Amino acid sequence: MNIRLINNTGKRHGRFVGYEYGTDLFGFIYLDKIKGRERGRITDQWILNDFGSLIKVLDLEIYKREVENYENAYSR
Numbered sequence: 001m002n003i004r005l006i007n008n009t010g011k012r013h014g015r016f017v018g019y020e021y022g023t024d025l026f027g028f029i030y031l032d033k034i035k036g037r038e039r040g041r042i043t044d045q046w047i048l049n050d051f052g053s054l055i056k057v058l059d060l061e062i063y064k065r066e067v068e069n070y071e072n073a074y075s076r
Helices: 051-067
Strands: 002-007 016-023 029-036 041-048 070-075
Touching (some): 002 051, 016 051, 016 070, 041 051
Antiparallel strands (some): 002 016, 002 070, 016 029, 029 041
C-alpha cells in the first residue's frame, strides 16, 4: 500500500514524501519512507509488531508533513 504527499508551496515545490507499508514473508509489518523530487530514495524503514504501532507511526509522520504544507496526492 502507498501513501504519497506532495508539497506545492515555496522552496519545496515538487518534493514528495511517500510511505509504503505491508507485511513481509514472516508476518512482520514494514513501513518505508521515501523522499525526493522525481524518483526519491528510502530515508527511513520501520519493522513493526502490530497494526496499532503502524497506525501510530503513520499518524505522527503524516501530521509532521501536513505542518510542512504537504498534501495528499493519492492513496491506495
